[in-house]
Every structure is written in structure tokens, then in C-alpha cells.
């Protein structure tokens with residue numbers, strides 16, 4: 001059962017973007033300091049980066065040739081994410097990984113990014129949610145009209161950006177229920193909604209377990225501790241179901257899932273889709289895209305999105321490999 005939320009003056013809750021848990025029962029976990037910033041490269045004063053590895057993070061139209069006509073989108077819908085000419089380096093080495101990414105996502109849209117190993121897909125996702133391993137060196141990224149570059153990772157999460165990681169981390173000593181309850185209440189506070197008591201939270205989360213075919217004892221286990229690969233992936237989607245993000249970035253949620261688990265996870269994600277929220281999936285396989293049908297598929301190559309189209313891109317890729325869709 002989740003513990004009562006302690007005073008916020010002494011501790012901050014974990015969020016989907018910052019899943020740190022306090023090892024003390026009954027107390028909210030203090031987040032590691034995420035404040036220090038390295039000198040920015042390229043003199044971009046507005047850019048923020050969070051250099052501490054411990055501060056683990058949780059949070060289109062794209063063409064290589066910006067003169068090419070973008071795919072029509074929007075149709076009166078709100079713009080959710082707008083990324084323009086985004087460049088980013090590995091903070092430690094300065095190696096450039098993102099080399100001018102453009103992506104536009106409107107509310108209610110499902111997008112997928114495909115691309116060769118090492119092309120920069122996960123880096124892009126992690127940069128969006130503010131991962132400390134990377135430093136943005138140019139371009140812009142706006143989420144619901146707010147400048148993501150000026151927001152700490154936990155603020156991005158509270159604003160409605162969610163990322164499921166390829167390898168979700170364990171949080172020893174923090175139960176799933178406590179973690180989810182605290183993260184959810186943090187989001188409710190952000191939305192000016194009253195917090196849920198542990199009992200109210202239990203009633204809220206219980207039906208979501210069903211959605212994912214998860215047993216209730218998952219809530220009492222420590223976050224991801226001893227979970228199989230597939231269980232971790234389900235648990236990530238449970239977090240998403242609880243937190244209800246406006247933009248969910250799902251990095252290879254299909255990897256390591258057996259066919260039933262994939263169906264459960266896809267069903268849950270589809271069940272969460274509304275005309276107001278969006279999904280950005282990263283995947284190598286058509287199989288996932290047949291379950292969660294994207295409106296747009298983007299191909300990333302060498303740190304930028306080089307092609308955007310519909311599901312036929314994934315079909316070509318499956319049949320012909322990357323030579324069939326490569327622009328280089």
C-alpha cells in the first residue's frame with residue numbers, strides 16, 4: 001500500500017522522468033541535485049543541460065531537405081511538439097549525435113521513428129526528456145508552447161511528457177505502488193487537482209492492472225526489481241496508464257516481449273489514446289506498428305530524420321531493408 005505523502009518542503013516526488021525513490025519507507029525520495037550546468041557550447045544561453053548521471057531521467061514532419069513540402073497535419077488540432085533543427089552532443093565527449101532533427105506532432109497523432117542501429121533514435125528521445133548524458137547545442141524544442149530547453153527533466157514530465165526506456169531501471173526499496181502514487185500525485189498537483197489518498201489511488205490503479213494483464217502483487221514489489229524484461233515493459237506502460245501523459249515516447253517497447261505480451265502492451269497503449277494525446281514510438285519492427293498504427297513513420301539516419309511517410313515505409317523496410325528507404 002502506498003505511504004502517505006510527506007511534506008513537499010523536505011522532499012520531492014519521483015516522476016516518470018526522474019524515477020528516484022527514497023529508500024526510507026514513508027518518506028518521499030529527495031531527488032539528486034539536477035541544477036549544475038556545464039558551460040554551454042556554441043554560446044546558446046537558453047539551452048539547459050543536466051550533467052549529473054545520477055539524475056536519472058525519465059519524456060512531423062521531418063525531411064532532410066527542409067525545402068521539401070511537409071506532410072499535411074494538424075487540421076485544427078493543437079500543436080503538441082515542435083522540434084526544429086535540433087543538434088545535440090554527448091555531454092562527456094562533445095561527440096555530435098543529433099545533426100538537425102525536425103519533427104512536428106499534433107495532439108491525437110501516433111508517430112513512429114525507425115532507423116538503423118546507432119542512427120540516433122534513442123538519443124533524440126532522451127534529449128526530449130532532458131537526459132543528462134546529452135547537451136543540446138542548437139535548434140529548438142517546444143512542447144505545448146513551452147520551451148523544453150528551459151525545463152528540468154521532472155518539469156517536462158509533470159508537463160505531460162513521458163518516456164518509457166529501452167532498459168527501465170530498478171529502484172530498490174521503493175514499491176511500485178508508492179512510486180506510482182507519488183508520481184501521480186505530483187502530476188495532479190501540477191494540474192491543480194487534489195491528491196489521491198493511498199486508498200483512493202489503489203482504486204484508481206487497480207483497473208489499469210487489468211488493462212495490462214498484470215497481477216496486483218506487482219504493485220507491492222519494488223520498482224522493476226527482479227522483473228523480467230517483459231514485465232519491465234508492462235510496468236512502463238502501467239506508469240504511462242497511471243500518469244496519463246500528453247506525449248508518450250515509447251522506446252522499443254516491443255523488444256523482448258513475447259507475442260501475447262506485445263498484444264497486451266499494444267492494447268493498453270491503444271486504450272490510452274484519445275484525440276488529445278499522442279504517441280511517439282521507436283521501433284525496428286513492423287509487428288508493433290500493425291498493433292499500434294502510426295499516422296506517420298519517420299526514418300532517422302545519421303542523426304536526422306531523412307524521410308517521412310506512412311506505414312508503407314515500414315513495409316518496404318521489412319522487405320528490402322534500409323537500402324529501400326535510405327536517403328543517403
Ligand SMILES: Nc1ncnc2c1ncn2[C@@H]1O[C@H](COP(=O)(O)OP(=O)(O)OP(=O)(O)O)[C@@H](O)[C@H]1O
Pocket residue numbers: 090097115116117118119120121122123124133
Ligand atoms: N551516452 C553515450 N555515450 C557514448 N556514446 C553514445 C551515448 N549515447 C549515444 N551514443 C552513441 O550515439 C549513437 C546513437 O545512439 P542511439 O542509442 O541514439 O542509437 P539508436 O538509433 O537508438 O540505436 P538502436 O537502434 O541500436 O537502439 C551510437 O553510436 C551510440 O553509441
